[in-house]
Amino acid sequence: MISCATTGDSPDRRKPLSTTPSQLTTLVEDLPGIGPGAGDAFRQLGIRCLADLLLHLPNRYERSQQHACIAELDALVGDESDGPDVAAVVGEIASVRPGFGRRSKVEAVLEDDTGQLRLVFFNQPWVRHRLQPGRRLRVSGRPGRFSGQLQLVNPRFEPAPETPVAAVAAQLLPIYPASEALPSATIREAMAANLDEAVALLEDHLPEDYRQQRELITLGEAYRLIHRPTTPEDVPRARRRLAFDELLLLQLGVMMKRHHRHATLVAPALPRDPERHRRILARFPFSLTAAQQRVVDEIGHDLESTTPMNRLLQGDVGSGKTVVALYAMLLSIAEGRQAALMAPTEILAEQHHSAIRDMLAESRVRIEVLTASCSTAHRRSLENGLASGEIDMVIGTHALLGESIQFKDLAVVVIDEQHRFGVQQRALLRSRRDEEHQVPHQLVMTATPIPRTLSLTIFGDLDVSVIDERPPGRSPVITRAVGKAESARVYHHLAERVQQGQQGYVVVPMIEASDHGLTDVHTHRDHLLAGPLKDCRVEVMHGRLDAAARDDVMDRFRRREIDVLVATTVIEVGIDVPNATMIIIEQADRFGLAQLHQLRGRVGRGDYQGLCVLVADPVTEDGAARLDAIAETNDGFRVAERDLELRGPGELFGARQSGLAPFRVARLPDDLQWLLVARQDAAAWIEQDPRLSQPTHALLRKRLLKAHGEALGLGDVG
Ligand code: ADP
Numbered sequence: 001m002i003s004c005a006t007t008g009d010s011p012d013r014r015k016p017l018s019t020t021p022s023q024l025t026t027l028v029e030d031l032p033g034i035g036p037g038a039g040d041a042f043r044q045l046g047i048r049c050l051a052d053l054l055l056h057l058p059n060r061y062e063r064s065q066q067h068a069c070i071a072e073l074d075a076l077v078g079d080e081s082d083g084p085d086v087a088a089v090v091g092e093i094a095s096v097r098p099g100f101g102r103r104s105k106v107e108a109v110l111e112d113d114t115g116q117l118r119l120v121f122f123n124q125p126w127v128r129h130r131l132q133p134g135r136r137l138r139v140s141g142r143p144g145r146f147s148g149q150l151q152l153v154n155p156r157f158e159p160a161p162e163t164p165v166a167a168v169a170a171q172l173l174p175i176y177p178a179s180e181a182l183p184s185a186t187i188r189e190a191m192a193a194n195l196d197e198a199v200a201l202l203e204d205h206l207p208e209d210y211r212q213q214r215e216l217i218t219l220g221e222a223y224r225l226i227h228r229p230t231t232p233e234d235v236p237r238a239r240r241r242l243a244f245d246e247l248l249l250l251q252l253g254v255m256m257k258r259h260h261r262h263a264t265l266v267a268p269a270l271p272r273d274p275e276r277h278r279r280i281l282a283r284f285p286f287s288l289t290a291a292q293q294r295v296v297d298e299i300g301h302d303l304e305s306t307t308p309m310n311r312l313l314q315g316d317v318g319s320g321k322t323v324v325a326l327y328a329m330l331l332s333i334a335e336g337r338q339a340a341l342m343a344p345t346e347i348l349a350e351q352h353h354s355a356i357r358d359m360l361a362e363s364r365v366r367i368e369v370l371t372a373s374c375s376t377a378h379r380r381s382l383e384n385g386l387a388s389g390e391i392d393m394v395i396g397t398h399a400l401l402g403e404s405i406q407f408k409d410l411a412v413v414v415i416d417e418q419h420r421f422g423v424q425q426r427a428l429l430r431s432r433r434d435e436e437h438q439v440p441h442q443l444v445m446t447a448t449p450i451p452r453t454l455s456l457t458i459f460g461d462l463d464v465s466v467i468d469e470r471p472p473g474r475s476p477v478i479t480r481a482v483g484k485a486e487s488a489r490v491y492h493h494l495a496e497r498v499q500q501g502q503q504g505y506v507v508v509p510m511i512e513a514s515d516h517g518l519t520d521v522h523t524h525r526d527h528l529l530a531g532p533l534k535d536c537r538v539e540v541m542h543g544r545l546d547a548a549a550r551d552d553v554m555d556r557f558r559r560r561e562i563d564v565l566v567a568t569t570v571i572e573v574g575i576d577v578p579n580a581t582m583i584i585i586e587q588a589d590r591f592g593l594a595q596l597h598q599l600r601g602r603v604g605r606g607d608y609q610g611l612c613v614l615v616a617d618p619v620t621e622d623g624a625a626r627l628d629a630i631a632e633t634n635d636g637f638r639v640a641e642r643d644l645e646l647r648g649p650g651e652l653f654g655a656r657q658s659g660l661a662p663f664r665v666a667r668l669p670d671d672l673q674w675l676l677v678a679r680q681d682a683a684a685w686i687e688q689d690p691r692l693s694q695p696t697h698a699l700l701r702k703r704l705l706k707a708h709g710e711a712l713g714l715g716d717v718g
């Protein structure tokens with residue numbers, strides 16, 4: 001990326017004379033065509049210097065035709081031909097008045113020597129104070145007529161340019177992200193005054209032969225065309241270069257990192273002979289689904305090599321990721337090495353522990369749990385056991401990342417439910433190495449489906465495996481959304497299920513009573529015990545219980561000594577009790593889509609039909625849309641897509657935590673094809689020049705490190 005800092009000239013060495021040629025670092029107020037007082041307005045939009053101005057891209061274009069006078073507009077009324085989108089004209093405001101009628105309406109009259117033009121603004125009461133009589137404005141819109149009078153409805157307007165305007169042929173007018181203090185027209189003028197100079201200063205970081213091979217225009221040309229297109233084809237040409245550039249830079253970063261991992265880091269090879277394979281599978285109380293077998297093969301293949309595995313395992317809730325992880329860990333232990341499993345919550349760590357312990361009951365594998373709630377003495381003994389190698393497998397939370405924890409010989413690390421961990425934490429566990437270049441193989445698991453485009457970008461250095469099949473005998477969970485008025489009937493049904501020996505969850509938004517009118521765990525339990533569930537054994541479960549109490553509740557729930565858990569979203573991730581068949585989510589409109597899908601995944605894990613009831617009288621459109629979406633599909637990928645639509649990509653899984661700069665021009669998934677080309681080119685390129693240390697790559701390397709070095713942790717690569 002170009003930026004204020006790339007030319008090496010520091011701003012304070014610059015002479016503030018208007019005759020000094022501009023640099024990319026020249027501050028906005030020192031640029032030609034920009035008033036001395038305008039600096040603040042520019043800075044508010046993030047534009048500090050010439051480079052920033054160049055990077056301030058139009059968000060759309062208007063094909064407008066500038067007319068010399070108002071009378072000319074007459075001929076355009078009712079013209080349905082394929083002309084420009086809008087007509088523009090300059091005039092002076094003659095009068096303004098609020099209109100009458102049911103809708104908010106402001107009316108103004110614009111005039112010049114040739115005639116009058118009525119401007120009507122619906123539902124924009126704020127325009128009134130910007131339309132004082134006497135102001136000269138440039139207005140644009142589609143001319144029409146009302147009661148015989150020429151008019152524009154909801155026109156765009158901006159201060160008229162200083163210079164007199166002549167009629168010009170239709171042109172593409174860039175419309176910039178603007179503010180009240182800095183209208184698009186002012187930005188356009190500033191751009192016009194500086195574009196040629198800025199573009200001339202811009203060095204291209206892509207070698208010319210590569211540019212030709214991919215038919216990319218130069219960086220300077222791309223910026224020139226995006227700010228000043230002359231034909232409609234100019235915009236996509238410019239966009240293509242700029243979008244491709246962004247994608248290529250990121251892919252180069254990702255490939256650099258990947259190359260570094262392959263070339264300089266080693267992990268222990270874990271051979272899997274058929275006998276080992278058979279012995280491990282024999283531990284599982286069921287046979288693997290075809291999808292699980294496929295993934296086990298992929299992982300087994302990775303582990304045989306000394307190239308550290310870096311694999312993402314995706315599988316919807318209930319798809320059976322845990323045994324796959326266990327397989328990898330047991331391969332390590334069979335080789336006399338250690339394995340670690342890191343879970344996002346203590347409850348989940350404890351659950352993994354008890355499930356895995358049960359499966360390995362007859363074996364000599366020594367498994368321990370390590371969380372923040374371990375006593376100091378116990379923790380110390382665990383640390384000793386891990387350091388001496390007495391402990392084969394440790395399951396824990398992020399407490400595993402503690403400074404004092406040293407493994408004797410850690411060969412496999414599994415991170416469950418990755419979306420709870422930032423990229424930084426992944427890096428930490430990876431860097432727990434006993435010898436400088438020795439790292440464990442790593443498997444990251446998530447139930448949150450990651451769209452392909454994201455897994456190729458943010459997580460581009462991971463290999464991806466997918467479990468796309470559920471264990472046999474599971475019918476999809478039935479989901480119903482009901483109003484509060486129906487909740488008595490819903491709880492009655494839960495009580496019936498309990499009578500038949502099944503169990504259930506009731507999820508409420510919070511732990512303690514508040515004045516927000518939200519249901520809380522304790523009040524709701526009391527309410528249920530006093531009425532609908534009076535014959536059931538009901539307990540509460542939430543994040544503030546201490547570890548022992550939580551353990552106790554989960555154990556009793558698993559042993560069926562508790563019928564119904566009234567819980568907060570602590571049960572959201574991973575809790576696996578197949579006999580629990582029904583989940584009731586109170587005030588369901590308050591939960592996010594991904595969260596609702598996770599919660600629903602707590603049921604339908606056994607032979608009985610799972611049922612999820614969403615109780616809510618949604619007050620917002622958003623809330624209602626989420627309930628509809630979740631009731632409509634059981635498919636985690638569909639849910640994730642809907643989530644993306646409803647929330648926008650900025651919110652998406654990992655995009656935030658990743659710390660990567662968002663794309664300015666590239667749009668995913670629309671630009672997927674370019675992404676794939678960029679990825680392929682980046683791989684070939686890095687293969688040939690792993691550190692981009694060839695002189696022709698110097699500028700590219702500099703811009704790459706600046707853009708992504710930190711987020712991708714390329715520090716030790718460069
Ligand atoms: P998740 O992918 O959500 O972590 P789990 O690993 O917790 O799913 O598995 C969900 C449930 O399905 C568990 O009770 C597990 O024992 C069971 N399970 C997993 N694989 C199979 C299989 N191949 N056949 C039958 N049951 C399975």
Ligand code: MG
Pocket residue numbers: 321322416574
């Ligand atoms: Mg799980």
